[in-house]
Amino acid sequence: MSTLSYPEIGATRLGPLPDGYHHLHHRTRVGRGGADFAAAGAAVTEWRMHRASGARIDASAARAEPGGDVRVSVALGPIRMTAPCRVIWTAYQEEGRTGFAYGTLAGHPERGEECFVVELADDGTVWFTVMAFSRPAAWYTRLAGPLVPPVQHWYARRLGRTLRRLVAAS
Secondary structure (H helix, E strand, O other), X not given: OOOEOOOOOOHHHHOOOOOOOEEEEEEEEEEEOHHXXXXXXXXXXXXXXXXXXXXXXXXXXXXXXXXXXXXXXXXXXXXXXEEEEEEEEEEEEEOOEEEEEEEEEOOOOXXXXXXXXXXXXXXXXXXXXXXXXXXXXXXXXXXXXXXXXXXXXXXXXXXXXXXXXXXXXX
């Protein structure tokens, strides 16, 4: 069993995000009301959002559960990168929040943690947030240097658009 490749385990849940990493924070409105909140939460925690965005998911469980392993594969043009992760924490409708975070395992091109959270605001708006901290772990992500953060932001925006589409279709 692989160990996590970074020491700040759980920082995406408790904050603040640790120094020495690139920080990502992207928030997208994906719906309105309890039904949209439930649909968005299920799509996130059951891996449907990731799959619908074009990622390949090989998970040890049908939905995100602490300790579960997941391999996320994403294609960037002709290049496919596979990223082994472990689910660190989950929130299932806790105080208007549903989501999870996974942390990187050995073999992941980055070191760090990323969370995917759906929130139901007091005004009924449903928000989706991607928050992460990461730094290069592989030679090719170190070499890519300043290109990695824009790719991460692009992917976070893609996940938000995908989730909005899934919620609208539910």
